[in-house]
Amino acid sequence: MRATNRLSAKAAAALGPGKYADGAGLWLVKEETARGKWVLRVTVHGRRREMGLGAFPAVPLAEARKHADAARAKVRAGLDPIKERQREKREAARNLHLLKDIALDAFESRKAELKGDGKAGRWFSPLERHILPKLGKVPVADIDQADIRDCLLPIWHSKAETARKAINRLSLCLKHAAALGLEVDLQATEKARALLGKPRHKSGNIPALPWQDVPAFYDSLNDGTVTHLALRLLILTGVRSLPLRFLHESQIDGDVWTIPAEAMKGRRDATADFRVPLVPESLAVIEAAQAHARDGFLFPSVRKGVISDATMARLMERREMEARPHGFRSSLRDWLAEATDAPHEVAETMLGHVVGGSVERAYRRTDFLEQRRALLARWAQYVTGQSGQLVRMAY
Template sequence: MRATNRLSAKGAAALGPGKYPDGAGLWLVKQESVRGKWVLRVTIHGRRREMGLGPFPAVSLSEARRKADEARATVRNGLDPIRERDRARREAARNLHLLKDIATDCFESRKAELKGDGKAGRWFSPLEIHVLSKLGGMPVADIEQTDIRDCLAPIWHNKAVTASKALNRLALCMKHAAALGLTVDLQACDKARALLGKPRHKAQNIPALPWKDVPGFYASLTDGTVTHLALRLLILTGVRSAPLRFLHLGQINGDMWTVPAEAMKGRRDATQAFRVPLVPEALQVIEAAKAHARDGFLFPSVRKGVISDATMARMMERRGMEARPHGFRSSLRDWLAEATDAPHEVAETMLGHVTGGAVVKAYRRTDFLEQRRVLLERWAGYVTGQSGLVVKMVRG
């Protein structure tokens, strides 16, 4: 019989990267000195398989041995321990019955589809705040349209966008529950929507400064503070405030700023990083911002982290302006439409928008970098008062 229990808890912790047998098919595989995983090698119906027993050191040596003994016992009974474990997990999932449990399980299943694995909380928050706080403790099978109506009625008209998101995500949770084998009313959310009626609230666009007024505002940003410099770069590049606020020196290479894909709204594919050409005026702003940089971030807040969007907005509020930082994207887009003959695809790409259907996107291999650079140079010249308005694009 092969020797077993070769490892000790203290010895396992001291081992470096490598593969170490404990005996009878149990191995400790360490990728690093401080962490690794437990693997059990078993032969099932003449086929050799490896079964993961959990991470090391979260799963201790004694726990790994206990799991290995259980798996070996399953093999002796002529069953596949991997399949049996998966079946047990499915059974446990079917036993989920409270809405809060279903919602959490649904969120975990959808994380890969969400920007940044949903860490910002924007997917889960509307559901958590406005639905789970009232219905989370109810069995999902008992939830009816009247429950949903009563839950969302207080915000249906005055917070229509948030309420609609909460209802849509609740509908996904109901479908998730049905997929787990639970009996639920898949029409409950649609029925609740009918009971709630059409929201009276109308979505409003974020106020934007007219493009003809941008040069005057840009010229007033002269004190060299983090807020003024951030607003200047926001105007010059046309990016959203989030990637700008989290701009790190490591993202800049010469006259190019590469915004990571996870920082781009609506882009989850790791290959979809967005390149922003940095014109001379933008490079001057970045150089000035380096004096404020902390931990590589160009626009740090006073205490910790980075500057908030609210900080820039409050500065504009104090000046009595209705416009908000995000509105400068509209200012740039209107300038492109009214003062240039930039093609639609180029203008939309400048804002990081993805245009065209699936076929068009599949075949398009360009991000119009050089065309965008020319336009951003003209835009910088316009906002700094150095050039005229009309831009003619050369069509290739």
């Protein structure tokens, strides 16, 4: 009888339950006539090993022989074919875990803890703009400090704050990959920082318009467009750009605008909605904005969604102004400090800042709504050129 190739395809299909040798260690083990499995017996480093080569008849005889020949070649090379197959599977699995997929998965996992479930895209954008174009298609297990350094070097000094956010997000992605059981270098980002050195550029405060110059700028926002109206309400209320841009008619009840907690920076508690008193000038701006409303949103963009922060910023850039929209919060805060005697806790609450420790906040239940209303009314009078008198608070 032949030492190898003892079986034929026709005979293998007809054989009943049992073990049948094809030769040179290849066996067909049948549980019943219709199905079975291929097993290769080899000796590696003096130890007998059995290696499965697939199910029969899904793997036909000819294919089983090819697999067996490849495994025997590994044995002749001094390798364990079973361990080599496991290694190859790990390599294949690793190559499926590209950084772009890990980054998206990490983003999805963190959406619940981000403002508005991350719909504004600020968490993901540093990765999307500065990391993924170069490293997105690289297996996460292959990313090292040199890759990260080369990726961020162009912006490390010129856009230090953006680079810092990008490398921090990347570090979270690597930790996410490790939590998934992938082999990654968790120290790669710290090593990259060492290679990049300390950023020369220091981020500063967002430029603000001096409060003395706000009335003239407010007066120039007079064409009734969405951008002009949004900037006017931003100035009048002192809120951040995000909740203003996503202002919905349902959030307004009479002369109070309630901003949902998830839209307030630093207010993750579901009960920490923030009330903004709406003075007559603010209500007039809102009434004008309702003519532009789409799906209930008062400040829609031209195509879809709401206007972006960049839209308002570009208006100021075109006028060659250094100040930016967010800076109007500083303008208001400086006016409160220099032109009123508003208590610190009232002035800080006007900007939505958390004031005092947890115990103090637990006992202080007020949000100073009426005190803030009086201050915002005088602020509105000031920015519209009606008054610049000192405001004294009544207690």
